[in-house]
Amino acid sequence: MNKKMLSGSEAIVKGAIASGAQMMTGYPITPTTEIMENWANEAAKNPVLKFLQTEDEMSAGFAMMGAILAGKKAFTASAGPGNVLMQDAFAMAENMRLPTVAFIGQRGGPSTGTVIYSQQELNLTCFGGNGEGLRIVYSTSGGQELYDYAIKAFNTAWKYRFPTFVLTDGYQNKTQSAIEIYNVQEKQIEIIPSTPYLLNPQKEKDAFVNFRNTYNLEQELSDVLLDHKKHFTEITPEVVEFEDYHTLDAEIVIFAHGIVAAAAKLAVDSLRNEGKKVGLFRPITLNPFPKESAINAASKKKSILVAESSLGQFERMVKSNIYPIDTQIFTLEKPAVGIMPEEIIEKINIILSEKGNNA
16 A cells, blocks of 8 residues: 655655646636645656646636636636635636546635635535536545545546535645555546537537527527536436444434534534444535435434534534425534644534433
């Protein structure tokens, strides 16, 4: 087993290269600057790899799209206000069904906010732009997953041709851990190649495809969107992912995603060692959300605890997907700051105490 001590940013770059990525466009912004730096270092050693630092994030988003239209497997990375500025490009990619990949290192907001950590970019990444949120969003929970889902993000984007995101944060990007760097062929992972989308191989040589992002008639746009939605719904069973950790016999189920889910798993282990029946449901795809599995995990439980580093963005997503289950929902919401296992344990014990007092 080939394991290396890597930061999360290094793992992302290694995964991108393993997936066949050829080009990165971007603009420096913490906590994703190191992704750019590591990619630039790799590109300096390998002439096949290309790197373009643009004048701002808007340009980076559209430059990525241009490279993809020309046949390059390109990607970008950003955070916070940079993610905001890229929404126009992401929305255009959503409308044109271009297989874009973006790594989003969440930071605190609103505005420039703080520069390392939050879970406050869930809404923006899943549903930003003037579209319908027909995007695939993975939420990782540690260094190894950054490598794994970097590979998966490119394959998913190029297979289904919907914009694909990996939602991470500065804690994951900057922390070093032992990462298994595996051979994708040995793992029998199919790497989907890129093609020049501007060319139409079904017609004469060099015949161009007319990609549209503007529609003259409302009904025309409606028909396009309904067709895209139909395709998104069809692929959802193939795309959705989740982690179910001891929810079958649990009386209380914690809902958490990303790095908070890693803390929640430690809390579950500690609580179960004390004989307390607690489980964790972690959606890995935030969009599309694993709705049916979440309902199964939440059904017939005494309580649900939603833990997140934001003020209810994840809570609203959970509630909308498990409705009309009437299980009582508690929250642990700490915007822009991390959540420790001890805080989750304390909250669970308070819930258990309140339940006991009300029995």
